[in-house]
Amino acid sequence: MNIIVCIKQVPDPEGPPGSYVINPALNRVEARGIPPVLSLFDENALEAALRIKDTLTHDEVKITVMSMGTRISGAVLQKALAAGADELVKIEDGALESATLDSHATASALASAIRKKGKYDLIFTGRQAADWNAGQVGIGIARFLGIPAVTLAGKVTIKDGHAVVERVTPRGYEVVRTPLPSLIAVSNEVGALRYPTMMQRREAKHKPVTSWSTADIGLYGNPETRLVVKGFFVREMRQGRCEIIEGDTAATAGLNLAQRLMHDGVISP
Amino acid sequence: MSEGAVTVLVELTEEKGIEPVSRECLAMAGKIAGACGTKLAAVVMGNAIGDAAGEVSRYDIDTVYTLDHPLLECYESELYEAAFLQFYTIARPCGILMGHTLLSIDLAPRIAFALGTSLVTDCTGFEYGAEGLCFIKPVYSGNIYASLLIRGEPFMATIRLKSEEPALPSQKRHVEIVRVPVELDRTGAAIEVLERVVGENRGADLQSADIVVAGGRGIGSAEGFELLKNLAGMLGGAVGASRPPCDLGWVSPAIQVGQTGGIVSPSVYIAVGISGSMQHIAGMAGAKTVVAVNKDPAATIFKIADYGVVGDFREVMPAFTGAIRDRRKGGTTQGNRT
Structure with a gap:
């Protein structure tokens, strides 16, 4: 079974406020x-994807x-190889600056790269990227490849040549079955990425890495975009006016x- | 811009009432229609939704379209997409607004790609200027906003909850109700729903809660969250969490608050052992009052909080919870207090 996982490098969203600057x-x-x-x-x-690999021992x-993207960090992607991915394909090109690509252009380019890669049974993406949170690329890739897409996946298993997916719903979850190949957009309910051992980290350095340019995947010129950024602005999320309540001990x-x-009426007594 | 109406996909609650976020979309779409000089319409999808369509027709809109079919009883990606595209062919809206919900997260991109147009998801507003209509959305963990112009028709956007005052019913114009003939069957559908399971996703409770008690990495364990559950239970609130406790398996990911989790806007947000990453703050900055408890006086959360205690939550929280419980007990036994 061949699984392709589309991964993106973003600035750490857990960073402190003020980490982002607008370049007008x-x-x-x-x-x-x-x-x-x-x-x-x-x-x-x-x-x-790794959990499927864990369980499908006969296959x-x-x-x-x-x-x-542009300027893809080797160290960041090494983590994916160390965690258990078998190979890495990078599509690196100045024309692929993530800040200037919309979901349509990104999905179209990734679909071209996946077609060039050829054999696949499952394609995984995250449900949305942590920088723009658009959440459209997975469905777009599936559309360009002409395969079904299942979103908001909380758990994925393989059964009888199908993917069985638990989808997050407003009231709980639903179990759906989709034929292979399919694209599955994954939510955090799946669980955190496993932590690689030292041995895996060392092995990761020897795993195959392929680099493609846009020409390699049949893209020429700048990809067509349908969303235009007219500008950015900052809106202070909250004013800092914290009153520290003191006490002799933490309990006090x-x-x-x-x-x-209770006195200020924030919580009713 | 085409002649068609700005159209809101109105989502229904379990009881077939109108979802609050859909009422916000109606309000925002009304403003957009006013700015663009177009009509305003709503579309309702489901099974046996005559009453709901009647409810929607009480709002200040021109047309209510109903897509009423037994196969639309529950959301299924391919069936809803097919039905919506049939509606599109008949009504030709100039723009489509949906609430940013678990349904639209799946449906809106399908429609956008099928129609070859573009979509801005999770918007908090719009602006209409010389260049046309732009949607505004928070990016990069929340305090930077992007204004985005859509090339292509129809324009599409999903709107984040609590971005707009919800519309109220008002009978200003004559509302036409149009039943769209829907032809659906499952033969073209690749994805099959095997089972629907209710429960465990407490995200919905969290979003509507008036008081949220949230824990972060500082809580240290699943057991630590019990203290927060006690407090939330007593206050009639809900428990939330920042990302680390969800990743570490202490609590369900369904209760994650943040740009990459749920967005909450309660009256009171009590952040315990949360340092205050940008993406977390983006998920709770709409709270009216923020209370922070953290043993690190330099924690970012204090910069956005209204009240704070610097100290170990294991000592602070039992005393805090106990003081409220005692006062409430005292209040009932003493009767009238002046």
């Missing part, structure tokens, strides 16, 4: 002082991670906090 000249947002990481839901997507499962401070909140 280039009309884009730049991260300052925070490292790139794998987008959160893409880590969940890789974990979903050889090959996991290819695929990443697209807790007591004082309760009394203060």
Whole structure:
């Protein structure tokens, strides 16, 4: 079984406020002082693929991670190989600057790369990327490849040549069955990406890495986009006006906090 | 822009009432229609939804379209997409708004790709200027907003809950109800629903809760969350969490608050052992009052909180909870207090 997991590198969304700066000249947002990481839901997507590999012991499962962009960090993608992916395909090109690509262009380019890769039974993506949170690329890839897409996956197993997916719903979850090949967009309910051992980290350095340019996947010129960024602006989320409630001990401070909140009508007594 | 109406997909609750976020969409779509000089319509999808369509027709809109079919009883990706595209062919809306919900997260991109147009998801507003209609959405964990122009028709956007005052019923114009003939069967559907399971996803309770007690990495364990559950239970609130406790398996990912989890806007948000990453703050910045308990005085959460205690939550929270419980007990036994 061949599984392709699309992963994206983003500035760490767990970074402190003020980590992002608007560059008006280039009309884009730049991260300052925070490292790139794998987008959160893409880590969940890789974990979903690895769990299938764990359970399908009678079948050889090959996991290819695929990443697209400019200036892709080797260290970030090594993590995916160390966690258990078998190979990495990078599509790296100046024309693939994530800040200037919309979901349509991204999905179209990834679908071209997947077609070039050829054999696949399952394609995983995260439900949305942690920078723009658009949540459209998975469905777009499936549309361009002409295969079914299942979103909001909380658990994925393989049974009788189908993928069985637990989808998150407003009241719980539903179990759906989709034929192979299908695309599955994964939510964090799948669970966090496993932590690689030292041995796996070392082995990861020897795993195959392929680099493609846009020409390799049949793209020429800048991809067509349908969304235009007209501008960015900052809106302060909240004012800082915190009143620290003191106390001789932490417990007294807790007591004082309760009394203060009831006094101020924040919590009804 | 085409002649068609700005159209809202109105989602129904279990009881076939109108989802609050859909009422917000009606309000926002009304403003957009006013700015663009187009009509305003709503579309309702489901099975036996005559009453719901009547309810929607009480709002200040021009047309209510109903897509009423037994196979639309529950949401299924391919069936809903097929039905919506049949509606599109008949009504030709100039724009489509949906609430940013678990349904539209799946449906809206399908429609956008099928129609070859573009979609802005999770918007909090719009602006209409010389260049046309732009939708505004938070990006990069929340305090930067992007204004995005859609090339292509119809324009499409999903709207985040609590972005707009919900519309109220008002009979200003004559509302036409149009029943769209829907032809559906399962033969073309690849995805089959085997089972629907109710429960365990407490995200919905969290979103509507007036008080949220949330824990972060500082809570340290699943057991630590019991303290927060006690407090939330006593206050009639819900328990939330930042990302680390969900990743570490201490609590269900369904209760994650943040840009990459659920967005909450309660009256009171009590953040315990949460340092305050940007993406977490993006999920709770709409709270009226924020209370922070953290042993690190330099934690970012204090920068956005209204009240704070610096200290170990294991000592602070039992005393805090106890003080409220005692006061409430005292209040009932003493009767009239002045």
